[in-house]
Amino acid sequence: VLNSANEVAVAAFLAGRLSFPGIAELVERVLDAHEVQPDPDLEQVLAADAWARERSRLWVAEGVKRG
Incomplete structure (x- = not known):
């Protein structure tokens, strides 16, 4: 979840759709919204x-944390 959100956030930043501080803010928001699964299998990870x-x-499309 961390890596996935970060990849999307960095791509949005490079495309000019998210501010630099918005990267960390977006990743934090996604992590906060995620419900951790104990001992996930591959299907759950994907x-x-x-x-x-x-x-x-x-959230990027909605303009969340645009800067």
């Missing part, structure tokens, strides 16, 4: 990755 990327993209 689902968490997809969820984090989608949530990050959604």
Whole structure:
């Protein structure tokens, strides 16, 4: 989740859609919204990755933490 949100946030920053401080703010927001699964299997890990990327993209598109 951390890596997924960070990748989306950095891409948004490089595209001019997110401020530099917004990277950390977006990642923190995604981490706060995520519900940790104890001992996840591969399917759960992939689902968490997809969820984090989608949530990050959604918040960037909505202009969250644009700067």
